[in-house]
Amino acid sequence: MAMNSRAHVIALAGLLVLVAAPGKLRAQGQGEDAQVDFVRDVQPLLRRHCFRCHGPKEQEGSLALNRRESTLGTADSGEPIVVAGQADDSLLIKRLTDAEYGDLMPLDAEPLSDAEIGTLRSWIDQGASWPDAVAEGEHWAYRRIERPPVPHVENAPVRATPIDHFVLRRLGATGQSLSPEADRPRLLRRVSLALTGLPPTPDEVQAFIADASPDAYEKAVDRLLASPAYGERWAVPWLDLARYADSNGFQADQLRDNWAFRDWVIRAFNADMPFDEFVVAQIAGDLLPDATIDQRIATGFHRMTPCNVEAGVHPEANRHNQIVDRVNTTATVFLGTTLECAQCHDHKYDPFTQQDYYRLFAYFNNTPLEVENRAGVTWDFYGPRMELPQNEMTRQELEAARQRLAALESRRAIAAERSEPDFEQWLAARNADDDANEGSDGQAAGQATGESKLTKPQRKKLRAQFDKQDPKLKQLDRQLARARRELKTLEPDTTLVMVEMDQPRETFVLTRGDYESPAERVQPGTPAVLPELHRVESTDDRLELARWLTSRENPLLARVTVNRWWGRLFGHPLVATPEDFGSQGEAPSHPELLDWLAAELIDSGWSMKHAHKQIVMSATFKQSAKATPQILAADPHNRLLARGPRFRLPAEAVRDNALAVSGLLSRRMYGPPIMPYQPDNLWRSVGRNQPTWKAAEDEDRFRRGVYVVCKRAAPYPSFINFDAPDRGSCTVNRPRSNTPLQALTLLNDPAYAEMALALADRVLSESPGASDAGRLDYAVRVVLARSGTPRELELLTGLLAAERELLAKNPKLAAARTKPRTAALQLQTRDKQELAVWFAVANALLNLDETMTQ
Structure with a gap:
């Protein structure tokens, strides 16, 4: 008996795990033979479980587990806390495992897992190594960047890169090695999505497979790096950091013009603007000698702050909150620090004082008010604007x-x-x-x-x-x-830009962060724990700050930046807390590799494209993503990199990918934000907020997600369902959730229905006269860049048969499925009954887990 269409969709279980994220398994401890690294493995464990009572702030029983001399010393009882080489004789292990020695530690908190205790045992048995730099209190992230030597490893791949040598050394310590290289179709799709956010075309896949030259992959990488789509793809995470939006935020949330900044970011990435220049332009482009229009547009980075224009707003409070946002964003994006913790008091864990905070604050405290009173009760957002050039x-x-x-x-x-x-x-x-x-x-x-x-x-x-x-x-x-x-x-x-006031404001440390409670006056300056700012002139302005941020002496900018790039390409960064390189953050999984990448970035002239090419050319990136039981058992989260990356696409790329494979994607670039289809009545008038969403009826409807209007109070709904932020504040790392809403969006959102209909039309019109089997294989190759497996084609064949039977009995359903919602969707297929059948196949393919993942 023929299965109905719904049953067939469900039967695609292995494929139609609609947007399932990789499973999360409990991490295993270090193997007995694995070399334990104190900074990477032990220090984060002690910080997480022990520092609350035995750390920088509290030292109960005179024990400070953040200090080597205390940890390797003796307790008040005279018993040694850690006996190097003898875990069973160490009081630290006894207090964690043996109730005869007193209450098990930590008190009133979740106990350590067996794996974590195993890590501590291995560290002690291996000699309890504690690096001198750490013992002297120098945090790894604050050390000067020095290029480490590339380690020699046995049995490295023939074309192994320095990156591979660092990875292989870590894998070798655990008895693992790299996985085989992914097959060519999957590899090209991975690198295409990684670098441009778009899948390869069937012709590009065939050309890559047919190219037998040893540099075939490198040629593909160079083509992708040169594509205009590269800048569009990499602009999205930067706009998250810059909290780019097309509206003010808060309840009024009126629209404003910022899009010139977004276009500047795309152009800068495509031109491979040196990253240090990219940073300087955004922090202080207006202060550069003979500043160009583009350099002034770049300062929009710090005009992206939300602005409250609601009745009763206090203009000075509004200005203060915006400067706080600029300080916090600068610290997060360029220093990877949680400096906001020092706004009201000295940082509890990291070496940043409240004075440090307000010294940075002083650099941004020379800006005008950005709200204007109208008629005594109404406030409007204004602030410095610049007219854009015209022909x-x-x-x-x-x-x-x-x-x-x-x-x-x-x-x-x-x-x-x-x-x-x-x-x-x-x-x-x-x-x-x-x-x-x-x-x-x-x-x-x-x-x-x-x-x-x-x-x-x-x-x-x-x-x-x-x-x-x-x-x-x-x-x-x-x-x-x-x-x-x-x-x-x-x-x-016009676009929003930064300007300096002629007369600088005075800056004070604010008691408990209250702008109405100034204490001692401070001058502009940088955190004392970081290398000193060497003043060329006593300007004390944002340009001075920008040049300090991008100096080689600053140990954080290059590390923080390459860590984020690695995370975008592999799905997880080397430092698992990219927003926090401080003592409460995670240590890098591969510290030498992180420093090598940072040094390489600086030495290459801060070339972003060079860094990306180095990463994607590595054998580590090119591995198969297949997770064998052995790999999962040893490294469930792939932190050791024994397999290739596989993770769900970002929200904008989910839509871009579907538009591309359906043949609808418009490659038009730049300009004001666009309004594709979204459900009715999401934008409602509230007070003076009276926006109108008018869905585009031309090719703007099908442009890339980077151009979709971002309204903070009502972001594009399908993007939110796939974890895009509202950009009310700086977002370093998007979460990856797995919810029924995502599946329902892909199955039922009329925008995705348009894409499925266009994909069906593409398959039928581009394979005239082909058999069902030929068309099904072509459809899979269009969507997944590879041929379908026999089991996949069998399931899809059954779906075709079931849909034909269903629609033969219900011709009105076929008419409803194939009626375009917009004149922008031009269909070539005249047989609407057959088009409706293939719509079901296209809808299923667009919902495959593999379609949604890189």
Whole structure:
């Protein structure tokens, strides 16, 4: 008996785990033969479980497990806490495992797992090594970046890169090795999605498979790095960091123009602008000598702060909150620190003082207010703006439109002046009528002899009423309205930029972070724990800060940056807490590799494309992502990198990928934000917030996600379902959830239904005369860049048969499935019944787990 279509969709279980994230298994401890690293394995464990009572702030029983001399010393009882080489004789292990020695540690907290205790045992048995730099209190992230030597490893792949040598040394210590290289179709799809956010076309896959040259993969990588899609893909995570949005935020959440900054980021990445220049431009582009338009646009990075313009807002409080956001964002993005903890008091865990915080604050405290009072109760967002350049033809049209408007306004003023006597007669007649109606008691709005009783607003209102009845004035008003609309379309676009005030503000340490409680005055400066800022001139401005951030002496910028890039390419960064390189963050899984990548970035002239090429050319990146039982048991989260990366695409890439394989994707770049389809009534008027969502009916409907309007109070719904942030604040790392909403979005969202319909049309129109088997294989190759397996094709064949049977009995369903929602969707297939059948296949393919993953 033939299965129905729903049953067949469910039967695709191995494929239709709609957007399932990789399973999360409990991490295993170090193997007995594995070399334990104190910074990577032991210090985070002690910090997580022990520092609350035996750390920098509290030392109960005089024990400080953050200090080597204390940990390797003796307890108050005289018993040694750690006996190097003898875990069973160490009090540390006894207090964790043996109740005879007292209450098991840690008190009033979750006990250590067997794996964690095993790590501590192995560390002690291996000699309890504690590096001198750590013993002296120097945190790994604050050490100067030095290029480590590339380790020699046995049995390295023929084309192994330095990256592979670092990875192989770590794997070798656990008895593992790299997995075999992924097959060519999967490899090309992985690197295409990684670098451009778009899948390869069937032709590109075939050309790659057919290219037998030893540099075939490198040529593909170079092509992808040169693609304009590269900048679009890499702009998205940077815009997360920059909290880029097209609205103010808060309840009013009015739209504002920021898109020139987004376009600048895309262009900078495509041009491979040196990353240090990229940073300087965003922090202080306006202060560079002879600053260009692009350098000023770049300062929009710190104009992305949300701005509250609701009734009752205090402008100084608003300005203070924006500067706090700029300080916190700068520290997070460029230093990987949780400096916000020092806004109200010294940082509890990291060596940052409250004075450090407000010294950084001083660099941004020289900006004007960004809200303006209107009519005493209403506030508007304004702040510094810059007009964007126009071409000569547009400038000429603009000037002509301004002249036409000025001429009309002059004619209107003359006509109004000439009609003044008529207005006075009309007013007198109106007043006489009012007198008659009110018994001539002199209380009318005004009389011919008593017009002084009219207030200015009353007279203005009556004059407007009169003008509406004057034929000549009515005609001029209509012409003026048209001229103003024309002028508005020609006025240059603007973008938000940073500027310095002529007179610097004084900055104070704020008691408990309260802007109304200033304490001692501070000067601009950088955190004392980091290398000193060497002033070339005593400018104390943002340019000084930017140059310090990008100096080679700063140990954080390069490390933090390459760590984020690695995370985007592998699904998890080398430092699992990319927003926190401090003592409460995780230590790097491969510390030497992190430093090698950071040094390589600096030495390459801060080339982002060079860094990305180094990573994706490695055998580590090119491995098969197949997780064998042995690999899962040894390293369930792939922290040791014994297999290739596999993880769900970011929200924008989920949509971009579906648009690309369906053939709908528009490659138009840049410009104002777009509005593709979204469900009705999500944008509702609230107070002065009266936006209108008008879904595009041209190719803008199918442009990439980076261009979709970002409204903080109501972000694009399918992006939110796939964990995109609202960008109300800096986002370093998006979570990856797995919820039913994601499956329902892909199955039922009309936008994805359009893509499924277009994919069905593409398969039918690009494989005329082919058999069902040929078309099914082509459909799989379009979506997954590989041929279907026999089992996959068997299931899809069954789905085809079930859908044909279903639609033969219900032709109205076929008509409903194939009716385009927009004129922008142009279909080639004339047989709507067959198109509706293939729609079901396309819908299933777009919902495969493999489709959603890189």
